[in-house]
Amino acid sequence: MYSILHITDLHRAISDPISNSELLSALICDQDSYQQEDPPIRPPDAIVVSGDIIQGVGLNTPNSEQELSSQYDVALDFLSDLAKRFLNGDRSKIIIVPGNHDIDWNVSFSSMELVDDSKYPKNLPSVLFEKDSPYRWDWKSRQLYQIKDQELYSQRLAAFWNFFKKFYSGINNMMRVEPWSSANLYSLDEGRIAIAAFNSCHGNDCFSFHGDIPREVIAQSHIDLKDLGPWRLRVAVWHHDVEGPPYRHDYMDKEIVRGMIGRGFRLGLYGHQHRVQITPQNVHLLTQETMVVASAGSLCAGLRELPMGAYRGYSIIEIHDDYSGARIHVREMRIANLFSRAILQDFNGRSYVDLKWTAPLDAAGRPENPAELKHLETIRNAEYAIKVESNPLKALRLLSAIDLKNDSFGRLLAVSAAVKYGDPTKLIEIIGNPQTIQELLFLFDAKLATNSCSEAGALITEYKDKLNLPESIMNELQTKVKLKRLVKL
DSSP: OOOEEEEEEBBBHHHHHHHHHHHHHHHHHHHHHHHTTTOOOOSSSEEEEEEEOOOOOOOOOHHHHHHHHHHHHHHHHHHHHHHHHHHOGGGEEEEEEGGGGSSSSHHHHHTTEEOOOHHHGSSSHHHHTTTOOEEEETTTTTTEEOOOOOOHHTTTTTTHHHHHHHHHHTTTEEEEEEEETTTEHHHHHHTTEEEEEEEETTTOSOOOOOOOOOHHHHHHHHHHHHHHHOSEEEEEOOOSSSOOOTTTOOOOOHHHHHHHHHTOOOEEEOSSSSSSSEEEEEEEEEEEEEEEEEEEEEOSGGGGSSSOOOOOEEEEEEEEETTTTEEEEEEEEETTTTEEEOGGGGGOOOSSSEOOOOBBBTTTTTBBBBBHHHHHHHHHHHHHHHHSSOHHHHHHHTTTTTTOOOHHHHHHHHHHHHHHHTTTHHHHHHHSSOOOOOOHHHHHHHHHTTOOHHHHHHHHHTTTTTTTOOHHHHHHHHHHHHHHHHHHH
């Protein structure tokens, strides 16, 4: 199994009631424990951090920029130590997205102006809920604001992206991870798992608390991953929850998740609600497709921020070897600030749940076969290298990475590349046991070129019946062997 440690809602601050060292110690102790449990849990191969890295600051907080910087310093130290302890220091295997607490409310408020009562737009309720509306309603003061400085408004996550840039500084082996991106793309499990890390804080600020990921961002991520793939599993990460109690207005529309399902994402990880929730989400296209969507409990939110009956916690996701599902283990901090297995009432008191998802479908409505797609892509690239780029060495390098035993066209390309490259030793290695008369002829000539006259002669005897070798060709080959021996004498 491939294992992902899922943490969320860190809410790191200088005054946080649980220190970095205490939190890290609790995670290390739990890892020592859960490897011995029944069932044992695999140590994490990667880590997902699904938002709310810091506690943030309220409106009119003195020295708010300095306070934000201090909180991110605490978070940076914690995640750096986490990478060292759990991933041998490999930060490329940590996936980070922002949450609503990462937004600088003071910056967003500074970009707005109070709207005079006489200038209120008609149908104000409708205008407020229009997509990308510039208007914001403050329920505390019962006043209307309008975003006037879009450039300043776009800087409300500047402190988060500065932290993000520091965390990944000096790391060059990631797929496409850049500050200020609406969707960063990560590659895990030696290129088998793709993760799209979405910023779900589009339009989120000091007065607007909902989550949103623009549809065009998800669509472009899908296109990019298609070009960079194929993948055995596509995972989406964001911050905001898609389900919750009545009268809450900080959700993300569930239709956004359904759009992910139709684009081949099969596992979704999020946070925000400070409690565990694991559900299968469905989309009905030509056939029903399923995605597992799971939130982890808050890793270290203050006790007043936890829902009633909820504990601090995190999850470990063990992805099945065939990438068709996952076992999700839930850990909770119940006693003495130490983590242990959770008791999940929705799953008969177990601390884990097994869930499966449907395989993504290809253009013909069949389950995708990533291994076959990768094989075909390699064949296409090798053919292009030979016929268009006239680069047989590149083609040989590409084809050496795939199995050509049952691919006659692939074998033909490899033989053709070796012939054009003029390396008889490589040609002998590729052909092995010839499957056609043409391969036998190439192999025969390669043996003669390496002065293996006896082996060349033996090929005629061994394959004359297996390949129904015409007598005229057999006589010609025997003549070549005699001439080669005479030349050597």
